[in-house]
Amino acid sequence: xxxxxxxxxxxxxxxxxxxxxEVIAVNDFTFEIPDGQLIGLLGPSGCGKSTTLNLICGLxxxxxxxxxxxxxxxxxxxxxxxxxxxxxxxxxxxxxMTVRKNILFPLENLKGKDKLPQAExxxxxxxxxxxxxxxxxxxxxxxxxxxxxxxxxxIARALVKLPQVLLLDEPLSNLDARLRLQxxxxxxxxxRATKITTVFVTHDQEEAISISDLIVVxxxxxxxxxxxxxxxxxxxxxxxxxxxxxxxxxxxxxxEVRSGKLCIGxxxxxxxxxxxxxxxxxxxxxxxxxxxxxxxLCCSLAGVEVMGRESSVVASHPDCEAASFRAxxxxxxxxxxxxEKVRFALKxxxxxxxxxxxxxxxxxxxx
Numbered sequence: 001x002x003x004x005x006x007x008x009x010x011x012x013x014x015x016x017x018x019x020x021x022e023v024i025a026v027n028d029f030t031f032e033i034p035d036g037q038l039i040g041l042l043g044p045s046g047c048g049k050s051t052t053l054n055l056i057c058g059l060x061x062x063x064x065x066x067x068x069x070x071x072x073x074x075x076x077x078x079x080x081x082x083x084x085x086x087x088x089x090x091x092x093x094x095x096x097m098t099v100r101k102n103i104l105f106p107l108e109n110l111k112g113k114d115k116l117p118q119a120e121x122x123x124x125x126x127x128x129x130x131x132x133x134x135x136x137x138x139x140x141x142x143x144x145x146x147x148x149x150x151x152x153x154x155i156a157r158a159l160v161k162l163p164q165v166l167l168l169d170e171p172l173s174n175l176d177a178r179l180r181l182q183x184x185x186x187x188x189x190x191x192r193a194t195k196i197t198t199v200f201v202t203h204d205q206e207e208a209i210s211i212s213d214l215i216v217v218x219x220x221x222x223x224x225x226x227x228x229x230x231x232x233x234x235x236x237x238x239x240x241x242x243x244x245x246x247x248x249x250x251x252x253x254x255x256e257v258r259s260g261k262l263c264i265g266x267x268x269x270x271x272x273x274x275x276x277x278x279x280x281x282x283x284x285x286x287x288x289x290x291x292x293x294x295x296x297l298c299c300s301l302a303g304v305e306v307m308g309r310e311s312s313v314v315a316s317h318p319d320c321e322a323a324s325f326r327a328x329x330x331x332x333x334x335x336x337x338x339x340e341k342v343r344f345a346l347k348x349x350x351x352x353x354x355x356x357x358x359x360x361x362x363x364x365x366x367x
Contacts (some may be wrong), residue, residue, distance in 0.1 A: 001163040001197045002084075003033040003056065008065035010051050010221075025051040026222040029065070033214075038198040040208030042231075043218035044244070044341050049201045052218075053167050056168045057201060058082050068367065069164065082165070085158030085196075089170040093157075094140040100138040103128055103156045130157040131190060145210040150177040155190065166191070166198040174285050184211050205245050208234070217241050234349075239359035242283045242352055251325030253317065254356075255282045262353070265319050269296040270346045272364040273351065280362060281321075288350025289313070289327035295343035304337045315342055 008029040011022040017067040025048045033039050041049040054060040056067060058079035066075045093102050116124075129135040130133045132152040136218050140325070144149055151171060158166060172180045188211040202208050208215050209229040217224040217232065217240075218231040225237045236242035242250050251265050257275045262282055289297075291313070299315040302324050311334060313327040327344060353362040 002035045002068075003197060003199075004066075004067045004068040004071075005031055005033075005052075005056075006068070008055060008067065009063045010048075010055060010060060011063045026055065026062075029221075029223055031216060031223060031226050033197060033199065035070075036195045036197055038188065038200060038211060038214040040212035040215040041199060041201045041218065042205055042208040042215050042244075043203065045203055046220075047218040048221035049203075049218050050169055051221075053169050053199060054202050056165070057084050057086050057167050059086075083163050084165045084167055085161055085163035087151075087158050087166070087168045087171050089141075089173055091154040091289050093153055093172075095142050095151060098139050098141055099129070099134060099145070099153050100125060102142070102153055103138075103160050106157060106161050118249045124160050124162070125156075128160040131159065132156045132186070133194065135196075145235075146179070147175050148183050151175065151183055152186070155187070159190075159194065159196075161195060165183070166194075166196045168200045170197065170201055170203070172202070172204075179206070180243050187211060206247060209245070217244060218320055219244075236283075236352060239281060239283070239354040239361075242354070246285060248286045248312070248326040248328070250283045250285050250352075251327075252321040253282045253284065254319045254321070255280050255353075256325065257353070262351070264297060265317070267296055267298075270348060270351055271367070272348075272351075273367070275353055275362055275364040279356055281356050281359075283352040283354065284325075284346060285350040286312075286326050286328040288347045289329060290345040290347065291327075291329050291333040292343055292345040295345040297346065298342040299342055299344065301337075301339050301342040304334070306331060306334075313342060 008026055010026040014021050014023050041052060043049050049296040051060060055062055058077060066073060103125045104121055129138055131318050132155050134149060134152045153280055154223045156162045172183055175183060184207055212229055214230050215227060215232055219240050225232050225241045233245050255262055255264045256279050257272060257277050260271060260273045262272045301319045302316055304316040305312040309331055311329050311331050313329060314324050316324045353364060355362055
């Protein structure tokens, strides 16, 4: 099921008496979610991603704009008529019911012509439980399950209605690190098996990048960038996207372009043909540094961490926005941990220039 959002806007009244007016949670949002794909809605807390999900589900009504499912306008339809399955952050399982009864609950509440025979409901519940690998837990209650198992029950309950769209709101935030990794892999397997169009909301960029076909990066209710995860990481459109994606984070340096050269601290460090002269912010990915004894970027060395095939070199520079930055280099390029200084050359494809005022990307030719 293809989902289209057209100029979608949602405003809430501002409850701050000192600052009356409206809060724009989603601001003129327009994009398309292709049929059968898993989309990650990504951004910091308060960026509007959960509100967007609630608008798609029908739990919130838009202030302006339209929502289409497969070309059908569903903007005014209530949630129960949209054919969506929703999994919330807190799972919302009924503690007094067995797993089986929790999964059956949406079907048992169907009315009129939508009501199913008991045998059909039981079969759907068994099929959904088998899909998420909890078919042996059907007679237990939620309190007897681990967090990961409870999450699977919530997913099975959403799938039992055979939805055309599956919506997941921060579904892994209550799990520990090991379970998060395991469960996100399971979600991806389930989505591929069912081919249900899925929207996955998270503030964890690693989580979104690892399982999504496309990611939508949001900030303050505005769409910042949409694309395949690796493409967005490799080609951020603005400074926010560059800083939000990546672990360790990108290093941001105050610099200047002079006659086709990027200068940091007044020293030319990289050829940037096509970039206009003027002050810039230079973003350098951790993997964009090369240890070189004659490297043009001279930094103070703070430490070296060997991580198997790679080393993390922690360094600082007067023109770096942060107190320190990390360079990820091949372990064969060991820096002397006792040295005071370290020098780097830069990989041009891992360096991005941004306008200091607008924060928009400044293109240059990578050779």
